[in-house]
Amino acid sequence: MQEPQALRRWQLSSFGNEHLEQVERPLPTPGPGQILVRVGAVSLNYRDLLMVRDGMGMKFDMPFTPASDMAGTVVAAGADVRRFAVGERVINTFWGGWIDGQWTADAVLAGGPGPGMLASHVLLDAAWAVAAPATLDFAEASTLPCAGLTAWFALAETGALRPGQTVLVHGTGGVALFGLQLARLHGARAIVISGSEDKRAQTLALGATHVLMRDSDWPAEVRRLTQGRGADHVLELSSGPNLDRSLQAAAQGGRVSIIGMLGGETLSASFYAMVLGRATVQGIGVGHRRALEDLVRAVDVNALKPVIAARYAFDALPDALDHLARGAFGKIVITL
Incomplete structure (x- = not known):
């Protein structure tokens, strides 16, 4: 040419x-x-x-x-x-x-x-x-370069994702769906939080094990679905006050990756949820x-x-x- x-x-x-x-x-x-x-x-x-x-x-x-x-x-x-x-x-x-x-x-x-x-x-x-x-x-x-690598860096590069673990993903945008796909690729299961009932079927077809609605008590449901353990990895794409709920849904010693700020630039979380849960909270900049x-x-x-x-x-x-x-x-x- x-x-x-x-x-x-x-x-x-x-x-x-x-x-x-x-x-x-x-x-x-x-x-x-x-x-x-x-x-x-x-x-x-x-x-x-x-x-x-x-x-x-x-x-x-x-x-x-x-x-x-x-x-x-x-x-x-x-x-x-x-x-x-x-x-x-x-x-x-x-x-x-x-x-x-x-x-x-x-x-x-x-x-x-x-x-x-x-x-x-x-x-x-x-x-x-x-x-x-x-x-x-x-x-x-x-x-x-951005969406795919952000999910990869959170889960595979820094998170050491292993088969059998549970990944909690917020939303159905680019990073979120890469997180879902990479979780399945590594033999982990993915639970997706969505604000849209219309996207449930698409999300399940892509490999999510469960899709929970954002306006539900999803932290409790995540714990129920994991027999009380909680999610080993959380891709936190909302942030703001949503971080506190993500920590409630995380397993003891789980990892929460801060990626998006749809819920606001200021993070809000309970001292007890973070300290008693021994959570690792990491910022991911691609x-x-x-x-x-x-x-x-x-x-x-x-x-x-x-x-x-x-x-x-x-x-x-x-x-x-x-x-x-x-x-x-x-x-x-x-x-x-």
């Missing part, structure tokens, strides 16, 4: 959906250590809604291009690039520069303040990408490149298929953001 002389991208000159505009810019040439990727798909995260709205309080230069997750094809490589060759399929890392081990302060967030992915072509440091799964198309692969490479291998070996709620054309970004804001069963993806 002959590459165009210009790229298309969505950008913001100031915050707010009404300021999103599509522009053309000259196609860049990769410098040393860089790759130019023709984007095949971009998956959207709840974070993207917040970044478009107000930048989540971060300071960076305008205009900026939103979105943090993409899959595409390398179309040019700069000097000294050994990781990838032209024609190879890649996905980006959410944290540019966090390769393994402990997080480092010089790591850069994709989609603000680092480079955004809502473009026809993206220039990246070659170290900020990994090979895409061979078993997934671009839309499916684009869901891994994960490093090596863990993403592990996830890609697991996806390919086990033929795991991410759940995509809808695919939108590049020009239909405003409609895709509206769908994301309303809530979706799985991921919202922009295809190019």
Whole structure:
């Protein structure tokens, strides 16, 4: 395919959906250590809604291009690039520069303040990408850098998830459904808390052992379903006051991973629920490149298929953001 002389991208000159505009810019040439990727798909995260709205309080230069997750094809490589060759399929890392081990302060967030992915072509440091799964198309692969890796990092990388354990998952968005799928992949059972009766059948079909309604006494029901033990792992995607109920549902010595903040930015929990339950409460800020490479291998070996709620054309970004804001069963993806 002959590459165009210009790229298309969505950008913001100031915050707010009404300021999103599509522009053309000259196609860049990769410098040393860089790759130019023709984007095949971009998956959207709840974070993207917040970044478009107000930048989540971060300071960076305008205009900026939103979105943090993409899959595409390398179309040019700069000097000294050994990781990838032209024609190879890649996905980006959410944290540019966090390769393994402990997080480092010089790591850069994709989609603000680092480079955004809502473009026809993206220039990246070659170290900020990994090979895409061979078993997934671009839309499916684009869901891994943030949502897929967040669930993997909570359960497999830091949680040491084992067969026979119980995973409690809040919601049916991208991270939640990856958590469900990864729990089943590891031989664990998944209990899902949902606010929508309409999603019960879909959630059970995906492998959940039970779906409990958010307005029920689900902490007590989780304990009943686990013969009094409680959940070994909790993916806490609501936070706020919901954390206290999650701790009530957790097993002695269980692990609660703080991931989302739909219930508010301030956490609220009982001292007794945390201390007497000996819970480990950990914050999950996605994960490093090596863990993403592990996830890609697991996806390919086990033929795991991410759940995509809808695919939108590049020009239909405003409609895709509206769908994301309303809530979706799985991921919202922009295809190019």
